Amino acid sequence: MKVDTNLYVSIGLKLIVAMIGLLIMTRLLGKKEISQLTAFDFVSSLMLSELVGNTIYDDNIHLSHLLFALIIWTLLALGLEKFIALFPRLSRYAAGTPDLIIRDGIVDFKAMKRNNLDFAQLGMLLRENNIFSLREVAYALFETNGSISVLRQKDPEEISGNAVDQQSSVSLPAYIIENGSINEDTLKRLSRDREWVDQLLQLSGISHHERVLFAEWSDSSGLYYQLKEVKKD
Known part of the structure; x- marks a missing residue:
C-alpha cells in the first residue's frame, strides 16, 4: 500500500496555518470572543469551523485558498465590528440586548418565558453570582451570552412578605x-x-x-x- 506523503504534508500545513490564523483572528477581534458568546459570535464560530474543516481534507483546496478565506473572514468580521461601533443601534440588533428578568425586586415571568427560562435555571444562574434567595435581588439582567448580571438589595434581611409590596433600596443604572x-x-x-x-x-x-x-x-x-x-x- 503506497502512502501519499504529499497528502499528509498538505493536511499538516493546513492545520498549522488554520491554528495560527484563528489565533491571530481572535487577538484582532478582542478577548470578548473568548470570554462570551453572543448570537453573532456563535454564527461566526460555526462559519469558521465549517471553513477550516472543509478545506483541510480537500485535495482540491490549496493552502493559499485557506489563507485567503481566513483573511477575508477576518476583514469582514473586523469591518462589521468597526461599523457597529459607529452605529450603536445596529449592535443591539446584531448581538441582541439584555433582558430585565427581575425589576425592582419583582420577577417578570413574561421575560422569563420570552428567554425560555424556568425557575430552576434562574436559581442556578443566581447561585453562580453567590445569591441563594430572590429577596437579595433588586434587578437581574439576562445577558445576550446566557449569563445573568445582578444588582443586590441593600438590606435583604429586612425584606419579607409579598414582593409587590416591597420598596427597592437601589436603582438600576x-x-x-x-x-x-x-x-x-x-x-x-x-x-x-x-x-x-x-x-x-x-x-x-x-x-x-x-x-x-x-x-x-x-x-x-x-x-x-x-x-x-x-x-x-
Whole structure:
C-alpha cells in the first residue's frame, strides 16, 4: 500500500496555518470572543469551523485558498465590528440586548418565558453570582451570552412578605446615550422620551447629545456622563 506523503504534508500545513490564523483572528477581534458568546459570535464560530474543516481534507483546496478565506473572514468580521461601533443601534440588533428578568425586586415571568427560562435555571444562574434567595435581588439582567448580571438589595434581611409590596433600596443604572446616539430602547423602558434627555443635557450645559460619549441615568443617583472631547485643567 503506497502512502501519499504529499497528502499528509498538505493536511499538516493546513492545520498549522488554520491554528495560527484563528489565533491571530481572535487577538484582532478582542478577548470578548473568548470570554462570551453572543448570537453573532456563535454564527461566526460555526462559519469558521465549517471553513477550516472543509478545506483541510480537500485535495482540491490549496493552502493559499485557506489563507485567503481566513483573511477575508477576518476583514469582514473586523469591518462589521468597526461599523457597529459607529452605529450603536445596529449592535443591539446584531448581538441582541439584555433582558430585565427581575425589576425592582419583582420577577417578570413574561421575560422569563420570552428567554425560555424556568425557575430552576434562574436559581442556578443566581447561585453562580453567590445569591441563594430572590429577596437579595433588586434587578437581574439576562445577558445576550446566557449569563445573568445582578444588582443586590441593600438590606435583604429586612425584606419579607409579598414582593409587590416591597420598596427597592437601589436603582438600576441605564445607558441613555451611547457614542452620541440616544438609546430609544432604554428610554422606552424608563417611560421617558428624547425631550427629557435634551432637558437633562441642557441642565448640564450640553447643547446636543451628539457631543456625549456616554450618559448613564439612575433614579437614585441622577445623570452621569462623559463628553467626546475630554478637557482637563
